[in-house]
Amino acid sequence: xxxxxxxxxxxxxxxxxxxxxxxxxxxxxxxxxxxxxxxxxxxxxxxxxxxxxxxxxxxxxxxxxxxxxxxxxxxxxxxxxxxxxxxxxxxxxxxxxxxxxxxxxxxxxxxxxxxxxxxxxxxxxxxxxxxxxxxxxxxxxxxxxxxxxxxxxxxxxxxxxxxxxxxxxxxxxxxxxxxxxxxxxxxxxxxxxxxxxxxxxxxxxxxxxxxxxxxxxxxxxxxxxxxxxxxxxxxxxxxxxxxxxxxxxxxxxxxxxxxxxxxxxxxxxxxxxxxxxxxxxxxxxxxxxxxxxxxxxxxxxxxxxxxxxx
Numbered sequence: 291x292x293x294x295x296x297x298x299x300x301x302x303x304x305x306x307x308x309x310x311x312x313x314x315x316x317x318x319x320x321x322x323x324x325x326x327x328x329x330x331x332x333x334x335x336x337x338x339x340x341x342x343x344x345x346x347x348x349x350x351x352x353x354x355x356x357x358x359x360x361x362x363x364x365x366x367x368x369x370x371x372x373x374x375x376x377x378x379x380x381x382x383x384x385x386x387x388x389x390x391x392x393x394x395x396x397x398x399x400x401x402x403x404x405x406x407x408x409x410x411x412x413x414x415x416x417x418x419x420x421x422x423x424x425x426x427x428x429x430x431x432x433x434x435x436x437x438x439x440x441x442x443x444x445x446x447x448x449x450x451x452x453x454x455x456x457x458x459x460x461x462x463x464x465x466x467x468x469x470x471x472x473x474x475x476x477x478x479x480x481x482x483x484x485x486x487x488x489x490x491x492x493x494x495x496x497x498x499x500x501x502x503x504x505x506x507x508x509x510x511x512x513x514x515x516x517x518x519x520x521x522x523x524x525x526x527x528x529x530x531x532x533x534x535x536x537x538x539x540x541x542x543x544x545x546x547x548x549x550x551x552x553x554x555x556x557x558x559x560x561x562x563x564x565x566x567x568x569x570x571x572x573x574x575x576x577x578x579x580x581x582x583x584x585x586x587x588x589x590x591x592x593x594x595x596x597x598x599x600x
Contacts, residue, residue, distance in 0.1 A: 464523075531561075
């Protein structure tokens with residue numbers, strides 16, 4: 291998966307309108323269909339399902355609905371980490387101050403009153419969308435390595451913990467590969483830090499390009515270390531993946547006169563795969579095992595992969 295944290299400039303924002311009255315949905319659809327990809331839900335349960343599948347940029351949510359009302363939908367959205375950042379704007383026919391207080395307490399971004407005023411509604415939607423984009427940018431920067439543009443250590447650690455829980459539930463393999471650039475200090479000393487930074491960018495791009503599945507992750511772990519996360523990969527799978535990375539970096543043919551391995555930049559990798567057990571396997575155990583395998587790869591000649599099975 292390419293983790294460059296960018297979206298196509300032409301991508302239109304997605305809006306989900308939730309109302310049990312089709313006429314209300316129609317009015318709002320006509321108001322926003324030119325500027326948004328508009329989706330619709332007629333109940334609270336359907337709204338939750340569509341939020342999970344669509345990840346809309348904005349939800350316009352009726353307060354009064356049978357079954358799960360708007361307040362409960364908003365409460366559940368805000369309690370779901372993957373959905374909590376979606377702005378929710380309540381649509382209501384009531385000018386009840388207590389109701390609005392309750393809405394803000396459960397996480398609403400704003401209220402719009404019926405009958406809908408087109409100018410006011412567009413302005414409020416525009417403001418919330420702008421705030422959402424700014425917040426998304428900040429979140430992206432917090433999870434992106436500033437030098438290489440791939441995921442950073444924080445995102446890797448969060449992703450590893452989440453993948454670990456999933457693998458424990460499903461009793462499926464989980465694999466990582468810890469990667470280190472060979473003789474990188476010597477490279478920096480000889481070519482300078484600017485060349486070293488460019489070297490790391492090229493390596494990151496090559497490593498990230500090896501990953502093909504949407505749930506794989508390549509991250510910069512720190513300094514000249516990288517790490518790959520491959521949920522579902524067994525020993526042979528992570529070994530093949532890491533070996534391909536070693537070859538891709540060698541194929542870059544980045545000159546390294548201070549290296550004893552063919553005069554080009556190379557990497558070494560320590561890989562490990564495990565079917566994790568609750569209370570036994572954790573992120574620290576996996577990283578420690580991968581680090582041991584990386585040490586073996588370094589001590590046995592570099593530019594190679596060593597594999598451990600837990």
